[in-house]
Amino acid sequence: MTSPRPIRFFHQGQLQSVSGLPPTTTVLQYLREHARCAGTKEGCAEGDCGACTVLVGELDADGKAVDLRNVNACIQFLPMLDGKALLTVEDLGGSTDLNPVQQALVDCHGSQCGFCTPGFAMTMQAIYERHQACGTRPDRQALADDLSGNLCRCTGYRPILDAGERMFDAPARTIAHAPIVDALRVLAEDPPLHYEALSRAGSPQRAFAPRSIDEFAALRESMPQARIVAGATDVGLWVNKQQRELGDVILTGRVEGLRRIDTVTAQEGTTLRIGAAVTLEDAWSALTAHVPALRELWLRFASPPVRHAGTLGGNIANGSPIGDGAPALIALGARIVLRRGATQRTLPLDAFYLDYMKNALEPGEFVEAIEVPTPPPGTRLRGYKLAKRYDSDISAVCAVLSLRLEDGVVRDARFAFGGMAAIVKRAAKAEAAVNGRAWDEAASIAAAAALREDFKPMTDLRASASYRERTAANLIRRFWLETRANAPISAESTSVWQAVNLQRSVA
Template structure:
């Protein structure tokens, strides 16, 4: 709708003050906004017998409503499955819901008039920071603050004034601290109202060709991945398999990188692409390679008072090859056992430079230095691959956990390197259709 962006989010982890300045739509609004009649997405769920046992059905309806408003015509079953990937319940079968996703486009188009909502939001809009003060539930004697600055300079000032405050963006991780661990968060600085943090800026060379992308730390994961994939098509599968639309709509690239999970999917990819991270403290900025940002498990190079301002991501240049891979038990909405971003610069058949980023193999996402050394200066042949695989086994000593054993992780990482070679070798590289793991949904 004009003047308003619709995004699905997970309601259970939306902290109330983060909704300031936004319009909240629930399943009750879907029919209300359709003159009180069932919306086509609701009617299709009834007609196709797609209703679940109860609690899950409203979530499916909201995802279908979002899909409906994004497309004039049915986008196909694969796109529908992607849109529904954040709705995990399958208790009454999934096919009828996919049928509903197609059928809802077949009748008369439902109009959506949100002009009154836009007008109300315009009247509420302001350019001053929201400062909300309350008491901690577990400790009523303690006062805590929720601050939502509107500009970068305000954010920098609040960060210095409240150096111990929790920085909050999409709450896709911190929200679970509250709902699952019942943790008190203390003072919070919310980044979601700082528009400067959401900017996506393309850099070009003298001919106008795109060279890279500067991604504000507050840009949503969906916007960041979409912008990157437009210039790096090899990222498409990992973009669509990263969490789910509601998580990608709320979560931010800066938050994912700052969080520093060793099994996160963003860091290995950005390490392979040679990304830099821009940190800010007060009026001062500094830029360092992302490979220097992670120091140890959940520890990074940020100094007191600093925050992530942006990620600068160069695009693979002509003569280079790049792939990104995610290995998990489920296709959608699952945490990686191993994630890899692999990049080589080739001069003819010879490897001039290499960056191999892996997640799930160490206390942080990091590059495979020994394997990179085994590649550089060598021809991109099977013999070089085998040497790099042997070196890769010395790069990491992963742990075994509920998702995978250490042996499995190392074997998968080695196999991904081999798949990379099969797809990019100078002689007879395999086409994408020959290595597609997940078949298209019929």
Template sequence: MIQFLLNNTPVTVENSRPTITLLDWLRKDRGLVGTKEGCASGDCGACTLLVGEQVAHGSSEKQWRYKTINSCLMLLGNAHGKHIVTVEAVTQNLYADVDELHPVQKAMVESHGSQCGFCTPGIIMSLLALYINNASYPGKKAVIHALGGNLCRCTGYQPILKAAEKAFEYERQPVAWAATADSFARSLRNAGNSLKEIPSLRFEQNHFYVPQSLKQLVNLKNQCPEARLIAGGTDLSIEFTQQLTEPAIIISVTQVTELIQVSDSGDGLVIGAAATYADFIELFCRHYPESKELFERLGSEQIRNGGTLGGSLGNASPIGDPAPLLIALDATLELVSIAGTRHVKVEDFFTGYRQTVLTANEVIRQVLIPKRPASLKLASHKISKRFEDDISTVCLVLAVDHADDQITAVRCAMGGMAALPARAKTVEQQLLGASLSQHSFNQAASALAQDFSPMSDVRASAEYRLTVSQNLLTRIGYEFCQPIDVVNVAEQPAVRIAHASL
């Protein structure tokens, strides 16, 4: 069985289809229809709700942290141990004895932030997360970021942005569910201490397991090599909901302690395969600030709150954004099975379109990113049709080391140009040993056509992909050779076209 807190009610579920999404379960099994289904694929935000989880805060007791999630992508089994807060909790008195709207609701009404209302529950939940996680108005940029995964077709965003600001002007509303959530956490801890079984769901012969340790995970994967692993489900759930596949066994990696850790080892960064983007972006960007925009533009807030590096690499998509970055930084994967541990460079991990070296009983445990050389220059660029919540047409990451004005090491990796993320070896040869000058990057841009013969598809033509990539290399020449603040490019409109509203 799995256990979680649904609004203010502890819930236990034993029998349920392992592939059922939290959205379907809420609407069909619990009749909680406030959470809406729009696209059913993570693109519109109508299904947004809050997921609370217990996180360690220094040496003190664990505290609840709340984040937004697309419930059309999160599977019910992954709710184990969490606090699921739906829009019903905002309207029905979880916020307590107050017989009036919550500040975010009141602000939406007074700012005329809703017309047909279909997107409104999702927008309320995104604004609620913003409200809970910020003591005062965090500014327009933070609001746009928080709403990046919420589409509204009819109201227009200005009233909604205004509502986000206005919500902070009313008397502050405390989180009223704290006591219920703490008592649920205590009861779960006590149950966990006496429980020997791995939390699971079952329906007829199908199972969903939520192992809590690496040992449990590799044992399970060894016993059931055909089982599908799931992390955030932001890729895999779509296979269940759209292709209607029903694997007999699903194993969640989201609660495996050894897979959710994130640290700076001194020799580099260690990112657990099941740590979410939201969990590691801050640490990653402290060491590699040039990757900030790439991560901030990866999906939406809801996607970054659920998605993981293990999921991105395990999915082996040629247009996943993390792979070019990790290849350019020469990162290594730690793969674990019952037979032991092995290390594979990210660039050697992919063997073909959506194929990897992973064996049936192996899992990705963590990603090891080497320590940054002081003289490294890094540039990462994503070209997509929309600024937010859009998959890459092309992604280019270039890492160059240099001594005086000569390039001494170079790694250039690209996504969207071939069946798998790959290095641009001719570009690298062209740059290695060359002077750190605009001329060298112009030459490298010309060499790029020898590395890739991209394809045309719905995102872009082959010619566009090649031309835009060559332009990016020329542009990186400017970034590396001229005194431009590449870390704060969004603040320099002359250098970068940022989000239209900023």
């Protein structure tokens, strides 16, 4: 175990060294209360509104450039910044020297009360930096997707999207990356973080950020009661909203062995191995490259700032019955790799969940990776999400439906549902209703009817039990319509969003 040291990161053109603050101090609290950078605003304090959006930078894989991503400062803990760069709205430009993003927002009247504007500006800066680096330019829909984590209550999104297009018309002017790269290289020489301070309640609290997977495993085994924190997109709410004490925390974000995505080819096929600390954005990008039918589910999974911070391993270990990651992975036949010390074990993901918020992890054990086999030939798969909002909302029902056909006969059906039970689970009766028979309308009707035996959903603020029962059955019907042998309908033709875009284009 290394000796305690301050938290070190790059901010406002220089290396910052912070000590004495509770380990669960959020980046937003640090900015507003200690760094006196009040441009970043506090809105929801739970990662929904985007008013607190900042950019966090890390060196890319080659160590030669900076990867800048927009995240919510309100649910990022200060130790998570160690070794990284933090950019806020104060870094964009002054009132007499606006940069292209700021100038476009002014020219297009993209601000009224202005409370949300710093967050929009930071997300737009991330978009601007990414596309300038690639020599590309986003279309309006891509801008809307990237801005889905930022909410505006008074201006409306049309002028903001106008500004997103306008900012590329001005002469290119990106953030100076060289000083950030130099600073990050200096920070990389620091030993792994071991930070000690008093908690918010006044008790001793420690934060650790090991860098090798062996160090992480040994630390976890010796501290089984410590809280593992990945992206804090869920744990951050425990602190902000529930005022919970976390005790000692072990961070996954600097463990290189947990941040890898590997493609493993064996005799039985190709498997995607996703480390537990891979961000949701990168994990879903890799998944959709193998299974393009999951793309819409990816775009609707939380928001870009949440996906840039949260991890697939954290989403799976969390075990929420309304999470969107588990249905997709279970339908794909994923396996979860667990580790304690030097010992590994592998389980089918659907065997990992035991009951509401209970899983198969043993004391001192952690999620190391998720292994996702590539769907075999003949597989039909679709992912569906029902929620009150299209973007950035929690599912009422999430269904990922998969089956493998041989000569028109179903050989392996995997119907995974979230929001229908205390855990994400497969619809065993519905699967049995179609396995071994022709994939026709009668089979889809039988599967939909069997769902009544698989699930007894509850009524809550997101949906009633009857709504969940009816729509889940309708999704099986839709799945058949999109995958039937004769005249299957396209997924686009059943999308309300696509229909709205079509009407706009005609108008």
